[in-house]
Amino acid sequence: MHIDIWSDVVCPWCYLGKRRLERALDDFEHRDEVSIGHRSFQLDPSKPKHVTVNRRQMLMAKYHLTEEQVAEMDEKMVRTAAQDGLIYRLAPDGVTGSTFDAHRLVHFAKAQGREAAMLDRLYRAYFSERRSVFDTDALVPLAEDAGLDAGRTREVLRGNEYSDEVDADQKEARLLGVSGVPFFVVDDRFGVSGAQPVEVFRQVLAHAWSNRVTAS
DSSP states (O other): OEEEEEOOOOOOOOHHHHHHHHHHHTTTTTTGGGGGEEEOOOTTSSSSTEEEEHHHHHHHHHHHHOOOHHHHHHHHHHHHHHHHTTTOOOTTEEEEEEHHHHHHHHHHHTOOOOOOHHHHHHHHHISSSSOOSSHHHHHHHHHHHHHHHHHHHHOOOOOOOOHHHHHHHHHHHHHHOOHHHHHETTTTTTTSSSSSOOHHHHHHHHHHHHHHHHOO
């Protein structure tokens, strides 16, 4: 059984959704027969590369919220993530920017068999360590941490490799009608939107497996 996950590396709900799915898989009896693919999705593809803006100000403008409302939203997000064992540090001076190169890096890591490690490293860097994931100099050390060669990573990021793969993922998301992430597709048949509770993922896994066995 295969699961595709569309996500963005600066999406707090995506990191949480990934963790909740993993928790559901931990006690899924067929875990060894489940593969996972991580697919690219940019929350704001219009952002220019290598330019960052204040994250809270972006949220205020995008959702027409006050500074106090965004601060409250962040505090709630931090508490919610902590319940699933994740450390979020969403400070007032945090930044956001284009994640296109970060997504290219995940595709490069996939070609090296390091996809999951790379995505985890990006999430932890951005949400727990307050590190940038928006330029080559920031991404190369994270790639090294995930087991990738620094020189080759820099070569990839300075060029256009894996751009087509990122674009293809986002095109497929549009065809599926995906407007927000995380979005999970189980066995090409069952879609799950959002960072659902662990129990919901357990039910989806059981249902998908049961239908898969019946179909065969």
